[in-house]
Amino acid sequence: MEQRLAEAHREDPTEQYTAENRRRALRARRLRRGVLAMGLVVPAAVAYGIFVIRPIALTVQYSFYEWDGVTPSTWVGLANYAHLFRDPELYGSILNAFQLIVWFSLVPVALGLFTANAIRGFATSRLAVVSRTVLFLPQIIPLVAAGIMWSWQLSTDGLVNQVLRLVGLGGVTRAWLGDFNTALPAVGVIGAWVLFGLCMLLLLAGMTKIDPALYEAARIDGAGPVREFFSITLPSLRQELVVCLTVTIIAALASFDIVYISTQGGPGNATLVPGLEIYYLAFFQREVGMASALAVALMVLVLAVVLPLQRISREDAS
Amino acid sequence: MIVSRREAWTGRILLVALMLVTVMPFVSLFVTALHEPGTYPAGLSWPQTPHWSNFLDAFRAADMGRLLWSSVLIELGVVPVSLLIATLAGFALGHLRPPGGKAVFIAFLLGLTLPFEGLIIPLYYQMRDLGLLNTRWAIILPLIGLYMPFAVFWMRAHFITMPDDISEAARIDGAGTWKLFWRIHVPLSMPALSSLAILLFLWSWNQFLLAVVLVDDPTQRTMAGALGAFQGQWGTDIPLLCAGSLLILTPTLLIFLIFQRRFVSALLQGSMKG
Numbered sequence: 397m398e399q400r401l402a403e404a405h406r407e408d409p410t411e412q413y414t415a416e417n418r419r420r421a422l423r424a425r426r427l428r429r430g431v432l433a434m435g436l437v438v439p440a441a442v443a444y445g446i447f448v449i450r451p452i453a454l455t456v457q458y459s460f461y462e463w464d465g466v467t468p469s470t471w472v473g474l475a476n477y478a479h480l481f482r483d484p485e486l487y488g489s490i491l492n493a494f495q496l497i498v499w500f501s502l503v504p505v506a507l508g509l510f511t512a513n514a515i516r517g518f519a520t521s522r523l524a525v526v527s528r529t530v531l532f533l534p535q536i537i538p539l540v541a542a543g544i545m546w547s548w549q550l551s552t553d554g555l556v557n558q559v560l561r562l563v564g565l566g567g568v569t570r571a572w573l574g575d576f577n578t579a580l581p582a583v584g585v586i587g588a589w590v591l592f593g594l595c596m597l598l599l600l601a602g603m604t605k606i607d608p609a610l611y612e613a614a615r616i617d618g619a620g621p622v623r624e625f626f627s628i629t630l631p632s633l634r635q636e637l638v639v640c641l642t643v644t645i646i647a648a649l650a651s652f653d654i655v656y657i658s659t660q661g662g663p664g665n666a667t668l669v670p671g672l673e674i675y676y677l678a679f680f681q682r683e684v685g686m687a688s689a690l691a692v693a694l695m696v697l698v699l700a701v702v703l704p705l706q707r708i709s710r711e712d713a714s
Numbered sequence: 715m716i717v718s719r720r721e722a723w724t725g726r727i728l729l730v731a732l733m734l735v736t737v738m739p740f741v742s743l744f745v746t747a748l749h750e751p752g753t754y755p756a757g758l759s760w761p762q763t764p765h766w767s768n769f770l771d772a773f774r775a776a777d778m779g780r781l782l783w784s785s786v787l788i789e790l791g792v793v794p795v796s797l798l799i800a801t802l803a804g805f806a807l808g809h810l811r812p813p814g815g816k817a818v819f820i821a822f823l824l825g826l827t828l829p830f831e832g833l834i835i836p837l838y839y840q841m842r843d844l845g846l847l848n849t850r851w852a853i854i855l856p857l858i859g860l861y862m863p864f865a866v867f868w869m870r871a872h873f874i875t876m877p878d879d880i881s882e883a884a885r886i887d888g889a890g891t892w893k894l895f896w897r898i899h900v901p902l903s904m905p906a907l908s909s910l911a912i913l914l915f916l917w918s919w920n921q922f923l924l925a926v927v928l929v930d931d932p933t934q935r936t937m938a939g940a941l942g943a944f945q946g947q948w949g950t951d952i953p954l955l956c957a958g959s960l961l962i963l964t965p966t967l968l969i970f971l972i973f974q975r976r977f978v979s980a981l982l983q984g985s986m987k988g
Contacts (some may be wrong), residue, residue: 412763432891433812440803440862447837447859448825454836465839479970500876511732514725518965523726529974530733533740535981537963538920538938544945544959545739548746548952555742555758593736598982636986643985644826650829653922653938671831671923687869688835695832702827 427526448541452695458688467685476689484663486690489673490697492580493649496669499584500591500648504642507588509633513625516603529595539590543657546586547573550658573659579666586654591647594641602636603629638709649698670694717758747772754952755850765941765953772958775948780933781940782965784850785919788936791854792918797860801907803862804869805895809876819870830923833860841855841928852928853936861914868984872906873899909980912973914979919966937962 459476463469480486519525534542549555550572557569572582606628614624652671655661661668661676669691676688741758748764749755751771772778803822807815833856841852876899884894900907918936927941932943941962948955970977 425982427811429891433806433810433815434818436802436806436810437815437818439799440822443799443859444822444825444862444866445859447840448828448833448862449821449832449834449858451840452828458835459773479820484898507732511725511728514728517722517725523729527729528978529971530736532974532978532981533736533967533970536916536966536977538879538922538941540920540938540941540945541963542739543960544941544955545743548956549739549742553754553756555738558756558758560850572957589735589739592732594985596732596982596983597978601982639986645827645828645834652831652833656922656926658793659943671829674831674834675923677942684835691832691835694829698829 399665412627439489455688455691455695458685459692462686463684464682465678466555466635466682472685476686476692479686480689480693485668486673486686488665489668489670489690490693492665492667493651493669495580496584496648496651497645499581500587500651501641503588503597504582504592504595504644505637507592508599508640509630509637511596512600512603513629516578516600519600519604528597532595539653540657542590543654546654547658548590549613550582550585574663575661575669575693576666579663583651583655583658583667586658587647587651590654591644595644600638600709602633606632608703633639635709638705642705645701645705649694649701725809743960747953747960749953752951761955768953768957768962772948772954772961775954776940776944776958777933777963778959781935781937781962783937784933784940785937788850788853788857789915789918791850792861792875793914794859796858796865796914797907799858800862800865800910801903802898803866803893803897804873807866808873809868809881809899810891819866822863822866825860826867828860828863830860834923834927837924837953838927848929850934851868853924854930855919856924857918861917864984865910867915868910869903869906870903872903876902887979892980900940908976912976912980913984916966916977937965 458469460471460473461469462472485709515527516525516679551557552569552571556572560566560569570578572578610628610632611624614628619627650671651669652675655669655672656675659667661672671694674687674691674694677690679682738758745758745760746755748766748770749761749768750763750765755761806812807819837856838847841847841856843952846852846855880898880902881894884898889897920938921936922938922942925935926942929935929939932940935943941959944958944962945955948958
């Protein structure tokens with residue numbers, strides 16, 4: 397009996413051994429799979445590291461130096477950043493970018509909301525389907541092309557002034573992009589033209605997802621179109637609104653193409669934006685350190701505006 | 715849905731008005747392109763004798779053939795590689811989910827809202843040190859890196875929605891990870907991949923900042939960069955500039971009109987996810 401038990405015991409270790417073995421094999425496989433998975437990430441991570449992470453780090457590093465791009469650089473600490481707050485040309489460019497938000501962001505979103513709400517009743521009609529294609533055109537052409545087209549529309553003899561004369565407003569006609577008072581809004585109009593279609597279609601797509609029963613219930617309760625819009629439509633669109641605002645605000649703060657083509661920042665510095673100022677400082681005035689400080693400020697600014705917006709949409713999801 | 719007739723009509727009129735505002739610049743560009751070269755025509759006026767030859771002149775002046783070829787080469791350099799490495803990474807992070815994967819993903823997310831202006835200065839010196847300034851590589855290589863946050867994010871979001879059952883079944887049948895990826899997951903990912911391809915194509919075609927800063931020669935640039943150079947050179951001859959702009963726009967417009975449904979849904983989805 398005892399001997400048998402001992403024999404059984406003697407058999408046990410082999411069994412334990414196999415169980416242990418299986419566990420070890422499983423762990424090894426999981427490890428191998430983990431290593432393989434990380435291996436698959438490597439190419440993307442290398443590209444990202446070389447062309448995004450390293451440049452960010454270098455931009456921050458350059459921003460602490462005075463450097464003309466050729467001769468050795470000198471450490472100046474935070475002097476570039478201090479200068480950023482004192483030089484009206486530099487902080488002015490940031491203020492201009494914020495003014496552009498009104499045009500690039502608020503106008504398309506407000507107009508998009510209004511239009512989408514007006515047409516949601518026939519969102520699947522032929523006209524609405526055609527409008528999808530037409531309103532999307534500004535999204536697919538290069539911003540450079542939008543800039544060229546609109547520089548022409550907004551010029552002294554352009555379409556805008558032609559229309560104004562036609563409706564008897566000949567007195568206000570001017571070279572819109574060349575006038576100190578109207579240049580920045582004129583650039584803003586170009587941005588609004590580009591971004592309106594995207595916002596409208598995003599919001600319309602969001603609206604078609606709202607349960608029609610909600611509207612029926614509201615109408616039965618006697619709510620008018622205005623009440624309906626504010627208590628049903630608007631709250632249901634929180635996520636789409638956040639997306640529209642994020643995309644358009646980034647487009648405003650980081651604008652470059654349109655301004656470069658239509659005004660080059662002028663007249664004076666009336667339409668100078670950070671992107672353009674970085675370009676001028678770094679590649680024409682050879683103030684690489686100063687340009688880098690502005691670049692860092694721009695990146696921080698974008699994050700400071702975008703991250704709180706994301707929180708709003710996440711609260712909505714949870 | 716209950717919508718009163720009056721509301722519907724206001725909506726229709728508004729929509730048509732907005733479509734007109736959207737299309738007018740294109741129309742104005744077109745009719746202006748037909749005027750006599752070197753004149754300053756009014757914004758919207760049909761010329762007495764349409765100068766169709768402007769398009770031919772602009773084609774020659776802009777060296778359109780070479781511009782197109784350059785953009786195509788850049789697309790070929792950027793899009794396939796970006797798709798491949800983003801899909802590999804998205805598959806790993808979304809499906810295999812290795813330990814530490816989440817941290818890697820968050821690192822990618824950080825780059826999602828980055829304005830390119832923030833990176834352009836070091837990129838210039840990087841390209842100069844590599845001796846790649848004024849070559850197409852100066853646009854291709856950085857673009858691949860710059861697209862990674864969005865592309866990985868997009869592909870991961872796709873793979874995370876793929877049900878695990880499919881892969882388990884394949885594994886029981888003895889498929890290794892590699893086979894699982896190529897035979898099962900890639901074919902099932904075609905809608906996500908083609909949308910991403912459209913977005914990357916469009917963004918590369920329209921990329922301006924990198925072209926302006928890193929490449930001086932318009933025939934080595936993207937289409938948008940070439941258009942910028944064309945404006946700089948012919949900006950004073952309005953009809954010719956309009957004709958050239960239209961020519962440079964034509965390929966994008968054609969591709970858009972052919973694939974419009976995919977384009978619209980890709981761009982809408984793209985911004986929803988981004």
